[in-house]
Amino acid sequence: MKTPAFLRCTALALLLSAFLHSRAAAQTNPPAAPAKSKFDYLELARAPEKARKRPNPLENNPDAPAAGRKLFEKHCAECHGPDASGTAKAPSLRAPEVQQATPGALFWLITNGVVRKGMPVWSRLPEPQRWQLVRFLKSLAPPEPATQPVIN
Amino acid sequence: MRSYIIALFLASFFLFALPLHSQERPYFVVYDHYLEEPGSLEIAWQSSYAAQRGSGDFLSSLLEFEYGVTGWWSTELYLSGQSTLSDSTVFTGVRWENRIRPFAREHWINPVLYVEFENVNAADKSMLAVAGHDVEAGHGEPNALLRAEREREFELKLILSSQAKGWNISENIIAIKNISNAPWEFGYALGVSRPLALAASPRPCVACRENFTAGLELYGGLGDRHNFGLPNTSHYLAPSLAWSLPRGLAVRVSPGFGLNSHSHRFLLRWSLAREFSGFGPALRRLFGARP
Numbered sequence: 001m002k003t004p005a006f007l008r009c010t011a012l013a014l015l016l017s018a019f020l021h022s023r024a025a026a027q028t029n030p031p032a033a034p035a036k037s038k039f040d041y042l043e044l045a046r047a048p049e050k051a052r053k054r055p056n057p058l059e060n061n062p063d064a065p066a067a068g069r070k071l072f073e074k075h076c077a078e079c080h081g082p083d084a085s086g087t088a089k090a091p092s093l094r095a096p097e098v099q100q101a102t103p104g105a106l107f108w109l110i111t112n113g114v115v116r117k118g119m120p121v122w123s124r125l126p127e128p129q130r131w132q133l134v135r136f137l138k139s140l141a142p143p144e145p146a147t148q149p150v151i152n
Numbered sequence: 153m154r155s156y157i158i159a160l161f162l163a164s165f166f167l168f169a170l171p172l173h174s175q176e177r178p179y180f181v182v183y184d185h186y187l188e189e190p191g192s193l194e195i196a197w198q199s200s201y202a203a204q205r206g207s208g209d210f211l212s213s214l215l216e217f218e219y220g221v222t223g224w225w226s227t228e229l230y231l232s233g234q235s236t237l238s239d240s241t242v243f244t245g246v247r248w249e250n251r252i253r254p255f256a257r258e259h260w261i262n263p264v265l266y267v268e269f270e271n272v273n274a275a276d277k278s279m280l281a282v283a284g285h286d287v288e289a290g291h292g293e294p295n296a297l298l299r300a301e302r303e304r305e306f307e308l309k310l311i312l313s314s315q316a317k318g319w320n321i322s323e324n325i326i327a328i329k330n331i332s333n334a335p336w337e338f339g340y341a342l343g344v345s346r347p348l349a350l351a352a353s354p355r356p357c358v359a360c361r362e363n364f365t366a367g368l369e370l371y372g373g374l375g376d377r378h379n380f381g382l383p384n385t386s387h388y389l390a391p392s393l394a395w396s397l398p399r400g401l402a403v404r405v406s407p408g409f410g411l412n413s414h415s416h417r418f419l420l421r422w423s424l425a426r427e428f429s430g431f432g433p434a435l436r437r438l439f440g441a442r443p
Contacts, residue, residue: 124177
Protein backbone atom coordinates (compact mmCIF):
# COMPACT_ATOMS: atom_id res chain seq x y z
CA MET A 1 0.00 0.00 0.00
CA LYS A 2 2.91 2.33 0.78
CA THR A 3 4.50 1.92 -2.64
CA PRO A 4 1.53 3.05 -4.71
CA ALA A 5 1.09 6.10 -2.48
CA PHE A 6 4.75 6.97 -2.91
CA LEU A 7 4.51 6.46 -6.67
CA ARG A 8 1.44 8.65 -6.83
CA CYS A 9 3.23 11.46 -5.04
CA THR A 10 6.34 11.09 -7.21
CA ALA A 11 4.28 11.23 -10.38
CA LEU A 12 2.52 14.29 -9.08
CA ALA A 13 5.80 15.99 -8.21
CA LEU A 14 7.19 15.24 -11.69
CA LEU A 15 4.11 16.65 -13.34
CA LEU A 16 4.25 19.79 -11.27
CA SER A 17 7.98 20.23 -11.93
CA ALA A 18 7.37 19.86 -15.65
CA PHE A 19 4.74 22.52 -15.52
CA LEU A 20 6.96 24.89 -13.55
CA HIS A 21 9.71 24.37 -16.10
CA SER A 22 7.46 25.05 -19.03
CA ARG A 23 6.06 28.18 -17.38
CA ALA A 24 9.57 29.50 -16.87
CA ALA A 25 10.41 28.74 -20.50
CA ALA A 26 7.26 30.41 -21.71
CA GLN A 27 8.11 33.55 -19.78
CA THR A 28 11.51 33.85 -21.42
CA ASN A 29 10.19 33.35 -24.94
CA PRO A 30 8.60 36.19 -26.90
CA PRO A 31 4.81 36.02 -27.13
CA ALA A 32 3.41 34.27 -30.14
CA ALA A 33 2.57 36.53 -33.03
CA PRO A 34 -1.11 37.10 -33.67
CA ALA A 35 -2.38 34.56 -36.15
CA LYS A 36 -5.29 36.46 -37.55
CA SER A 37 -5.96 34.06 -40.34
CA LYS A 38 -6.77 31.28 -37.88
CA PHE A 39 -9.82 33.11 -36.61
CA ASP A 40 -12.99 34.46 -38.00
CA TYR A 41 -15.49 36.78 -36.44
CA LEU A 42 -18.55 34.97 -37.74
CA GLU A 43 -19.91 34.37 -34.27
CA LEU A 44 -20.51 38.10 -33.88
CA ALA A 45 -22.78 38.00 -36.89
CA ARG A 46 -24.83 35.27 -35.22
CA ALA A 47 -26.00 37.62 -32.47
CA PRO A 48 -29.80 37.83 -32.61
CA GLU A 49 -31.25 41.13 -33.78
CA LYS A 50 -32.78 41.83 -30.38
CA ALA A 51 -29.45 41.28 -28.62
CA ARG A 52 -27.59 43.37 -31.19
CA LYS A 53 -29.85 46.37 -30.59
CA ARG A 54 -29.38 46.44 -26.84
CA PRO A 55 -27.74 49.70 -25.80
CA ASN A 56 -24.97 49.76 -23.26
CA PRO A 57 -26.50 51.05 -20.01
CA LEU A 58 -23.03 52.19 -18.94
CA GLU A 59 -22.36 54.11 -22.15
CA ASN A 60 -22.02 57.40 -20.26
CA ASN A 61 -20.42 56.02 -17.13
CA PRO A 62 -16.96 57.60 -16.95
CA ASP A 63 -15.56 54.77 -14.80
CA ALA A 64 -16.69 51.97 -17.09
CA PRO A 65 -13.66 51.80 -19.44
CA ALA A 66 -11.19 51.68 -16.53
CA ALA A 67 -13.23 49.03 -14.76
CA GLY A 68 -13.51 47.15 -18.05
CA ARG A 69 -9.75 47.26 -18.49
CA LYS A 70 -9.30 45.76 -15.04
CA LEU A 71 -11.73 42.97 -15.90
CA PHE A 72 -10.05 42.43 -19.26
CA GLU A 73 -6.65 42.03 -17.62
CA LYS A 74 -8.10 39.57 -15.13
CA HIS A 75 -10.19 37.40 -17.42
CA CYS A 76 -9.35 38.02 -21.09
CA ALA A 77 -5.73 39.08 -21.51
CA GLU A 78 -4.45 35.52 -21.08
CA CYS A 79 -5.92 34.54 -24.46
CA HIS A 80 -6.45 37.82 -26.31
CA GLY A 81 -3.11 39.33 -25.29
CA PRO A 82 -2.33 42.09 -22.82
CA ASP A 83 -3.11 44.79 -25.39
CA ALA A 84 -6.05 42.87 -26.93
CA SER A 85 -4.14 42.46 -30.21
CA GLY A 86 -4.67 38.71 -30.23
CA THR A 87 -2.44 35.71 -29.66
CA ALA A 88 -2.13 32.26 -31.14
CA LYS A 89 -5.07 31.27 -28.94
CA ALA A 90 -7.60 34.01 -29.62
CA PRO A 91 -8.23 36.78 -32.13
CA SER A 92 -7.51 40.49 -31.91
CA LEU A 93 -10.21 42.57 -30.31
CA ARG A 94 -8.92 45.66 -32.10
CA ALA A 95 -10.00 44.25 -35.44
CA PRO A 96 -12.60 46.23 -37.45
CA GLU A 97 -15.11 43.38 -37.04
CA VAL A 98 -15.06 43.91 -33.28
CA GLN A 99 -14.79 47.67 -33.31
CA GLN A 100 -17.69 48.01 -35.74
CA ALA A 101 -19.90 45.55 -33.88
CA THR A 102 -22.70 47.00 -31.79
CA PRO A 103 -22.30 47.00 -27.99
CA GLY A 104 -25.21 44.59 -27.81
CA ALA A 105 -23.51 42.10 -30.14
CA LEU A 106 -20.31 42.20 -28.08
CA PHE A 107 -22.30 41.76 -24.88
CA TRP A 108 -24.09 38.76 -26.41
CA LEU A 109 -20.80 37.18 -27.47
CA ILE A 110 -19.19 37.68 -24.05
CA THR A 111 -22.28 36.21 -22.40
CA ASN A 112 -22.51 33.12 -24.62
CA GLY A 113 -18.86 32.57 -25.44
CA VAL A 114 -17.88 30.40 -28.39
CA VAL A 115 -17.81 27.16 -26.45
CA ARG A 116 -17.09 24.87 -29.40
CA LYS A 117 -14.02 26.95 -30.26
CA GLY A 118 -12.75 27.29 -26.73
CA MET A 119 -14.06 30.67 -25.57
CA PRO A 120 -15.84 30.18 -22.25
CA VAL A 121 -19.21 31.66 -21.46
CA TRP A 122 -18.80 34.73 -19.30
CA SER A 123 -22.31 34.94 -17.95
CA ARG A 124 -20.69 34.17 -14.61
CA LEU A 125 -19.69 37.84 -14.60
CA PRO A 126 -22.61 40.02 -13.51
CA GLU A 127 -24.24 42.02 -16.31
CA PRO A 128 -22.73 45.38 -15.27
CA GLN A 129 -19.25 43.88 -15.50
CA ARG A 130 -19.92 42.53 -18.98
CA TRP A 131 -21.09 45.97 -20.06
CA GLN A 132 -17.95 47.47 -18.52
CA LEU A 133 -15.93 45.05 -20.64
CA VAL A 134 -17.84 46.16 -23.73
CA ARG A 135 -17.06 49.80 -22.94
CA PHE A 136 -13.38 48.95 -22.65
CA LEU A 137 -13.37 47.00 -25.92
CA LYS A 138 -15.05 49.85 -27.76
CA SER A 139 -12.45 52.25 -26.38
CA LEU A 140 -9.60 50.35 -28.03
CA ALA A 141 -7.87 51.93 -30.99
CA PRO A 142 -7.76 49.95 -34.23
CA PRO A 143 -4.48 48.16 -34.94
CA GLU A 144 -1.71 50.28 -36.31
CA PRO A 145 -0.96 49.52 -39.96
CA ALA A 146 2.29 47.68 -40.50
CA THR A 147 5.09 50.13 -41.36
CA GLN A 148 6.29 49.69 -44.92
CA PRO A 149 10.04 49.77 -45.52
CA VAL A 150 11.12 52.78 -47.54
CA ILE A 151 12.58 51.72 -50.88
CA ASN A 152 14.70 54.22 -52.73
CA MET B 153 0.15 9.37 6.60
CA ARG B 154 3.37 10.11 4.73
CA SER B 155 1.61 10.50 1.39
CA TYR B 156 -0.94 12.75 3.05
CA ILE B 157 1.82 15.08 4.29
CA ILE B 158 3.61 15.04 0.93
CA ALA B 159 0.37 15.89 -0.84
CA LEU B 160 -0.23 18.75 1.58
CA PHE B 161 3.30 20.03 0.99
CA LEU B 162 2.92 19.89 -2.78
CA ALA B 163 -0.43 21.59 -2.61
CA SER B 164 0.94 24.39 -0.44
CA PHE B 165 3.95 24.80 -2.70
CA PHE B 166 1.84 25.18 -5.79
CA LEU B 167 -0.74 27.37 -4.25
CA PHE B 168 1.85 29.92 -3.27
CA ALA B 169 4.38 29.59 -6.09
CA LEU B 170 2.68 30.64 -9.31
CA PRO B 171 0.19 33.19 -10.60
CA LEU B 172 -3.32 32.14 -11.47
CA HIS B 173 -6.66 33.54 -12.53
CA SER B 174 -9.60 32.18 -10.69
CA GLN B 175 -13.25 33.13 -10.39
CA GLU B 176 -14.76 30.96 -7.73
CA ARG B 177 -18.32 30.20 -6.81
CA PRO B 178 -18.90 29.83 -3.09
CA TYR B 179 -20.35 26.32 -3.42
CA PHE B 180 -18.79 23.23 -1.85
CA VAL B 181 -21.40 20.63 -2.72
CA VAL B 182 -23.52 22.22 -5.44
CA TYR B 183 -22.28 22.47 -9.02
CA ASP B 184 -23.28 25.22 -11.39
CA HIS B 185 -22.96 25.06 -15.18
CA TYR B 186 -19.59 26.78 -15.48
CA LEU B 187 -16.72 24.56 -16.53
CA GLU B 188 -12.99 25.02 -16.26
CA GLU B 189 -11.56 27.16 -19.04
CA PRO B 190 -10.02 25.07 -21.85
CA GLY B 191 -6.36 24.29 -21.21
CA SER B 192 -6.48 25.59 -17.63
CA LEU B 193 -5.69 23.57 -14.54
CA GLU B 194 -7.15 24.43 -11.18
CA ILE B 195 -5.57 23.01 -8.08
CA ALA B 196 -7.52 23.27 -4.86
CA TRP B 197 -7.08 22.13 -1.32
CA GLN B 198 -10.39 21.60 0.43
CA SER B 199 -11.00 20.61 4.03
CA SER B 200 -14.08 19.82 6.07
CA TYR B 201 -14.28 19.66 9.81
CA ALA B 202 -17.29 17.87 11.29
CA ALA B 203 -18.55 17.46 14.83
CA GLN B 204 -19.25 13.79 15.46
CA ARG B 205 -21.44 12.50 18.27
CA GLY B 206 -20.33 9.26 19.92
CA SER B 207 -16.87 9.34 18.34
CA GLY B 208 -14.03 11.71 17.52
CA ASP B 209 -14.59 14.80 15.38
CA PHE B 210 -12.88 14.53 12.02
CA LEU B 211 -11.06 16.62 9.46
CA SER B 212 -11.43 15.49 5.89
CA SER B 213 -9.18 16.88 3.17
CA LEU B 214 -9.13 16.74 -0.61
CA LEU B 215 -6.52 17.65 -3.15
CA GLU B 216 -8.34 18.53 -6.33
CA PHE B 217 -7.05 18.86 -9.89
CA GLU B 218 -9.56 20.24 -12.38
CA TYR B 219 -8.65 20.54 -16.05
CA GLY B 220 -10.59 22.14 -18.89
CA VAL B 221 -10.26 19.68 -21.77
CA THR B 222 -12.50 21.66 -24.11
CA GLY B 223 -15.04 24.42 -23.78
CA TRP B 224 -17.71 21.79 -23.12
CA TRP B 225 -15.80 19.19 -21.07
CA SER B 226 -14.03 19.48 -17.72
CA THR B 227 -12.37 16.61 -15.94
CA GLU B 228 -11.32 16.45 -12.31
CA LEU B 229 -9.22 14.18 -10.11
CA TYR B 230 -9.52 14.09 -6.33
CA LEU B 231 -7.19 12.54 -3.78
CA SER B 232 -8.83 12.31 -0.40
CA GLY B 233 -7.93 11.54 3.18
CA GLN B 234 -9.15 12.20 6.67
CA SER B 235 -8.00 12.51 10.26
CA THR B 236 -10.25 11.44 13.11
CA LEU B 237 -9.51 12.75 16.59
CA SER B 238 -8.43 9.99 18.99
CA ASP B 239 -8.14 7.63 16.04
CA SER B 240 -5.88 7.94 12.98
CA THR B 241 -5.15 9.64 9.67
CA VAL B 242 -5.85 7.66 6.54
CA PHE B 243 -5.69 8.06 2.78
CA THR B 244 -9.17 7.16 1.61
CA GLY B 245 -9.01 6.99 -2.19
CA VAL B 246 -9.48 8.71 -5.51
CA ARG B 247 -12.33 10.13 -7.53
CA TRP B 248 -12.46 10.97 -11.21
CA GLU B 249 -15.25 13.16 -12.40
CA ASN B 250 -16.30 14.56 -15.76
CA ARG B 251 -18.72 17.34 -16.53
CA ILE B 252 -20.14 17.81 -19.99
CA ARG B 253 -22.08 20.77 -21.21
CA PRO B 254 -24.46 19.66 -24.00
CA PHE B 255 -25.52 23.12 -25.19
CA ALA B 256 -23.12 25.70 -26.52
CA ARG B 257 -25.10 28.81 -25.65
CA GLU B 258 -26.66 30.21 -22.53
CA HIS B 259 -30.29 29.45 -21.74
CA TRP B 260 -32.65 30.18 -18.89
CA ILE B 261 -31.76 26.78 -17.48
CA ASN B 262 -28.38 25.35 -18.43
CA PRO B 263 -27.97 21.60 -18.03
CA VAL B 264 -24.65 19.90 -17.41
CA LEU B 265 -24.15 16.13 -17.25
CA TYR B 266 -21.88 14.83 -14.52
CA VAL B 267 -20.31 11.38 -14.34
CA GLU B 268 -17.95 10.34 -11.56
CA PHE B 269 -16.20 7.12 -10.65
CA GLU B 270 -14.90 6.83 -7.13
CA ASN B 271 -12.69 4.20 -5.63
CA VAL B 272 -12.55 5.00 -1.93
CA ASN B 273 -12.71 3.09 1.29
CA ALA B 274 -15.54 3.43 3.78
CA ALA B 275 -13.39 5.71 5.95
CA ASP B 276 -13.90 8.48 3.40
CA LYS B 277 -15.72 11.37 5.07
CA SER B 278 -15.34 14.08 2.45
CA MET B 279 -19.12 14.47 2.04
CA LEU B 280 -18.78 15.90 -1.46
CA ALA B 281 -22.31 14.71 -2.00
CA VAL B 282 -24.85 13.48 0.50
CA ALA B 283 -27.08 10.75 -0.88
CA GLY B 284 -29.09 7.70 0.07
CA HIS B 285 -28.97 7.00 3.80
CA ASP B 286 -25.68 8.79 4.49
CA VAL B 287 -26.05 9.67 8.15
CA GLU B 288 -23.79 10.79 10.98
CA ALA B 289 -23.74 7.34 12.58
CA GLY B 290 -22.04 5.97 9.48
CA HIS B 291 -18.94 8.03 10.30
CA GLY B 292 -18.67 6.79 13.86
CA GLU B 293 -16.84 3.50 13.34
CA PRO B 294 -13.06 3.26 13.90
CA ASN B 295 -10.92 3.97 10.83
CA ALA B 296 -9.26 0.56 11.08
CA LEU B 297 -12.62 -1.11 10.44
CA LEU B 298 -13.86 1.36 7.85
CA ARG B 299 -10.77 1.39 5.66
CA ALA B 300 -11.04 -2.36 5.11
CA GLU B 301 -14.29 -1.83 3.23
CA ARG B 302 -13.84 -0.69 -0.37
CA GLU B 303 -16.49 1.35 -2.19
CA ARG B 304 -16.46 1.56 -5.96
CA GLU B 305 -19.28 3.77 -7.09
CA PHE B 306 -20.57 5.58 -10.11
CA GLU B 307 -22.14 8.91 -9.36
CA LEU B 308 -24.39 10.65 -11.85
CA LYS B 309 -25.71 14.16 -11.55
CA LEU B 310 -27.98 16.32 -13.58
CA ILE B 311 -26.83 19.86 -12.96
CA LEU B 312 -29.30 22.62 -13.76
CA SER B 313 -28.11 26.17 -13.38
CA SER B 314 -29.54 29.61 -14.12
CA GLN B 315 -28.04 33.04 -14.06
CA ALA B 316 -30.22 36.15 -13.66
CA LYS B 317 -29.59 39.67 -12.37
CA GLY B 318 -26.29 38.59 -10.82
CA TRP B 319 -27.89 35.63 -9.03
CA ASN B 320 -26.92 32.05 -9.70
CA ILE B 321 -29.47 29.38 -8.89
CA SER B 322 -28.33 25.77 -9.23
CA GLU B 323 -30.07 22.46 -8.67
CA ASN B 324 -28.31 19.09 -8.68
CA ILE B 325 -30.13 15.79 -8.85
CA ILE B 326 -27.86 12.99 -7.68
CA ALA B 327 -27.94 9.22 -8.33
CA ILE B 328 -25.21 6.92 -7.01
CA LYS B 329 -24.67 3.23 -7.79
CA ASN B 330 -22.21 1.09 -5.94
CA ILE B 331 -20.98 -1.41 -8.53
CA SER B 332 -21.41 -4.21 -6.04
CA ASN B 333 -24.94 -5.42 -5.54
CA ALA B 334 -26.34 -2.29 -3.87
CA PRO B 335 -29.41 -0.28 -4.80
CA TRP B 336 -29.31 3.11 -6.47
CA GLU B 337 -29.11 5.95 -3.96
CA PHE B 338 -30.48 9.42 -4.51
CA GLY B 339 -29.77 12.89 -3.25
CA TYR B 340 -30.21 16.56 -4.00
CA ALA B 341 -28.25 19.78 -3.70
CA LEU B 342 -29.59 23.29 -4.18
CA GLY B 343 -27.59 26.50 -4.21
CA VAL B 344 -28.05 30.19 -4.66
CA SER B 345 -25.28 32.78 -4.82
CA ARG B 346 -24.61 36.37 -5.74
CA PRO B 347 -21.57 38.68 -5.78
CA LEU B 348 -21.75 41.38 -3.12
CA ALA B 349 -21.31 44.03 -5.84
CA LEU B 350 -22.34 43.65 -9.46
CA ALA B 351 -20.16 46.33 -11.05
CA ALA B 352 -16.38 46.39 -10.88
CA SER B 353 -14.59 49.37 -9.43
CA PRO B 354 -12.16 51.13 -11.75
CA ARG B 355 -9.22 50.67 -9.38
CA PRO B 356 -7.52 47.44 -8.33
CA CYS B 357 -8.70 46.38 -4.91
CA VAL B 358 -8.46 43.39 -2.60
CA ALA B 359 -11.21 43.68 -0.02
CA CYS B 360 -13.84 45.43 -2.15
CA ARG B 361 -17.32 43.92 -2.40
CA GLU B 362 -16.98 42.83 -6.04
CA ASN B 363 -14.39 40.24 -4.93
CA PHE B 364 -16.80 38.50 -2.56
CA THR B 365 -19.59 36.13 -3.50
CA ALA B 366 -22.07 34.95 -0.90
CA GLY B 367 -24.14 31.82 -1.24
CA LEU B 368 -26.40 29.36 0.48
CA GLU B 369 -26.45 25.59 -0.04
CA LEU B 370 -29.09 23.05 0.93
CA TYR B 371 -28.29 19.39 0.39
CA GLY B 372 -29.20 15.95 1.61
CA GLY B 373 -30.16 12.37 0.87
CA LEU B 374 -33.36 11.01 -0.58
CA GLY B 375 -33.00 7.36 0.31
CA ASP B 376 -32.51 4.55 -2.16
CA ARG B 377 -34.46 2.59 -4.71
CA HIS B 378 -36.13 0.46 -2.04
CA ASN B 379 -36.68 3.19 0.54
CA PHE B 380 -37.07 6.44 -1.35
CA GLY B 381 -37.87 9.46 0.79
CA LEU B 382 -36.69 11.45 3.77
CA PRO B 383 -36.72 8.88 6.63
CA ASN B 384 -33.24 8.03 7.92
CA THR B 385 -31.51 10.64 5.74
CA SER B 386 -29.40 13.66 6.63
CA HIS B 387 -29.78 17.24 5.43
CA TYR B 388 -27.67 20.35 5.72
CA LEU B 389 -28.02 24.09 5.29
CA ALA B 390 -24.76 25.93 4.68
CA PRO B 391 -24.15 29.63 4.06
CA SER B 392 -20.89 30.23 2.21
CA LEU B 393 -18.55 32.97 1.12
CA ALA B 394 -15.92 33.08 -1.62
CA TRP B 395 -13.19 35.69 -1.82
CA SER B 396 -11.24 36.24 -5.03
CA LEU B 397 -7.81 37.51 -4.08
CA PRO B 398 -5.23 39.19 -6.30
CA ARG B 399 -3.43 36.96 -8.79
CA GLY B 400 -6.56 34.86 -8.92
CA LEU B 401 -6.19 33.08 -5.62
CA ALA B 402 -9.59 32.13 -4.24
CA VAL B 403 -10.60 31.31 -0.71
CA ARG B 404 -13.93 29.80 0.28
CA VAL B 405 -15.45 29.13 3.66
CA SER B 406 -18.76 27.63 4.69
CA PRO B 407 -20.21 26.71 8.07
CA GLY B 408 -22.90 24.05 7.71
CA PHE B 409 -25.68 23.04 10.04
CA GLY B 410 -27.42 19.69 10.25
CA LEU B 411 -31.17 19.94 9.88
CA ASN B 412 -32.23 16.71 11.58
CA SER B 413 -31.06 14.19 14.14
CA HIS B 414 -29.31 12.03 11.53
CA SER B 415 -27.08 14.92 10.42
CA HIS B 416 -23.80 16.13 11.85
CA ARG B 417 -24.71 19.06 14.03
CA PHE B 418 -21.97 21.26 12.60
CA LEU B 419 -19.66 21.24 9.60
CA LEU B 420 -17.02 23.76 8.66
CA ARG B 421 -15.59 23.67 5.17
CA TRP B 422 -12.85 25.80 3.68
CA SER B 423 -10.74 25.74 0.56
CA LEU B 424 -7.90 27.45 -1.22
CA ALA B 425 -7.80 27.27 -5.01
CA ARG B 426 -5.55 28.44 -7.79
CA GLU B 427 -5.97 28.26 -11.52
CA PHE B 428 -3.07 27.87 -13.93
CA SER B 429 -4.09 29.25 -17.29
CA GLY B 430 -2.48 27.65 -20.29
CA PHE B 431 -1.40 24.50 -18.46
CA GLY B 432 -2.34 22.17 -21.32
CA PRO B 433 -0.58 24.11 -24.09
CA ALA B 434 2.50 24.56 -21.86
CA LEU B 435 2.63 20.83 -21.25
CA ARG B 436 2.26 20.11 -24.97
CA ARG B 437 5.10 22.53 -25.76
CA LEU B 438 7.21 20.78 -23.16
CA PHE B 439 6.82 17.56 -25.08
CA GLY B 440 7.67 19.15 -28.40
CA ALA B 441 4.31 20.18 -29.82
CA ARG B 442 4.25 23.38 -31.81
CA PRO B 443 2.18 26.25 -30.43
